[in-house]
Amino acid sequence: MPPLFAELEQRLPDGELGSSTSMDSALARPFGVLVQDGRRVGKINHLFYADSAHSYIVGSLCWSVTGRLIFFPGIIGRKIIWDTGVAQLKSNGIIDHITLEPDFATWHLTSLINGKKDTSHLPNRNTVKIQRGLHYWFGMSVSGPQVFEPAFQSHKFKFEIPQDKADYYRKIILDAKAGAVYHTLNLPSTGSLAAGEFLHFDFLIDRRWFRHLRKLPTNLAWVPSAPPALKTPIKIPSEIPMRGHNVKLEGFKGTIVILVSRHVGTLTEDVILGSAA
Numbered sequence: 001m002p003p004l005f006a007e008l009e010q011r012l013p014d015g016e017l018g019s020s021t022s023m024d025s026a027l028a029r030p031f032g033v034l035v036q037d038g039r040r041v042g043k044i045n046h047l048f049y050a051d052s053a054h055s056y057i058v059g060s061l062c063w064s065v066t067g068r069l070i071f072f073p074g075i076i077g078r079k080i081i082w083d084t085g086v087a088q089l090k091s092n093g094i095i096d097h098i099t100l101e102p103d104f105a106t107w108h109l110t111s112l113i114n115g116k117k118d119t120s121h122l123p124n125r126n127t128v129k130i131q132r133g134l135h136y137w138f139g140m141s142v143s144g145p146q147v148f149e150p151a152f153q154s155h156k157f158k159f160e161i162p163q164d165k166a167d168y169y170r171k172i173i174l175d176a177k178a179g180a181v182y183h184t185l186n187l188p189s190t191g192s193l194a195a196g197e198f199l200h201f202d203f204l205i206d207r208r209w210f211r212h213l214r215k216l217p218t219n220l221a222w223v224p225s226a227p228p229a230l231k232t233p234i235k236i237p238s239e240i241p242m243r244g245h246n247v248k249l250e251g252f253k254g255t256i257v258i259l260v261s262r263h264v265g266t267l268t269e270d271v272i273l274g275s276a277a
Contacts, residue, residue: 004163006170010155012048014184015055019154026059026074026149028157029096034172035159040065041176043250047074047258048151048184049199051192056148058185058201061256063249069100069256071203073140074149075271081229082109083274089228098273100127104135104205109273126277130217133208133254136276139222140201141229141263143270144193179250185260188243193262200261202242207254216244216257222276223263229272234265 010027022028027046033039042065047058057074064070073080078094093111100107106124128136142148161169185201193199202221208214221240226233242261249256 004161004166006159006161006166006173008157008159008173010157012055012151012153012155012182014050015151015153018150018152019156020150020152021156021158022149023157024078025155025157026057026072027155029072030060030062030070030176031157031159031173032096034169035161038162038165040172043180043252044176045180045247045249046182047247048182049145049148049260050184050186051145052190053192054145055151055184056145057151058148061247061249063252067102069137069205069249069252071098072096073098073271075142075147076149080109080271080273081269083224083229083272089269089272095273098138100137100205104207105129107137107275125275127205128276130204130220131208133206133211134216135205135207136220136222137203137205137256138273138275139203139224141224141267141272141274142199142201143267144199147270181248183245183247183258185245185258186243187260187262188241189262196266197262197264198267200263202259202261204257204259205254206246206257211255221259221261222274223261224267224272224274225265228268229274231266231268234263236263 030044043063045061049056049058059073062070080095082090093113096110096112108124225236242259245258247256
């Protein structure tokens with residue numbers, strides 16, 4: 001019996017001219033559990049970054065049916081350096097996703113090794129409890145937006161599915177994206193990143209009661225400030241200009257808060273992940 005395919009097109013009117021069919025894209029990877037194991041996906045939302053010239057895919061957020069928040073980074077090549085917090089950096093395979101456990105207290109990275117045949121969970125890290133219901137998840141520093149996948153006006157994906165479950169698979173694919181409001185992340189100031197600067201993203205989880213009435217505390221950014229993450233030490237200002245973006249996922253009783261900032265300094269790698277714990 002010949003294979004059957006479900007096709008999905010993601011249209012981004014504000015994206016770059018052109019199209020992509022890469023199944024390694026952060027827009028497609030959240031569907032891996034469906035294609036490989038036949039499991040439901042959960043709810044998906046996408047994150048983009050735009051400067052004065054181009055649009056990029058920062059990644060996809062997923063609220064899984066197992067009660068986990070999962071982030072699929074849109075890094076080209078997906079080589080990410082892990083800041084161990086003990087004055088050393090590590091790398092292992094290519095990063096597929098970052099998982100926040102249901103207790104909201106721990107998270108880990110999953111990398112793919114040997115042509116995606118093996119997975120490796122890098123050691124668990126703790127979130128940081130800032131207030132009751134408010135946790136710092138992780139920080140991501142990048143040398144510039146060019147490390148992210150381009151966001152084209154059209155992304156077309158083709159999923160191989162069992163013929164006897166075609167309708168079921170198509171429904172899951174459509175339901176996963178239903179109601180999603182895509183978010184474009186920006187710096188607090190206009191213009192592109194300047195030479196000698198790097199971009200930084202902080203991911204926080206806000207599950208506070210009446211969070212819409214409560215402001216975030218100040219100085220929530222985790223920013224690398226010294227070697228080995230940076231070529232030379234930098235001084236982090238006491239007040240960091242940043243722009244906050246509140247992202248929601250259907251079924252998740254909270255908000256993923258993403259803070260975007262820019263900093264003077266030179267990273268030793270294109271992408272460095274770490275945490276405040």
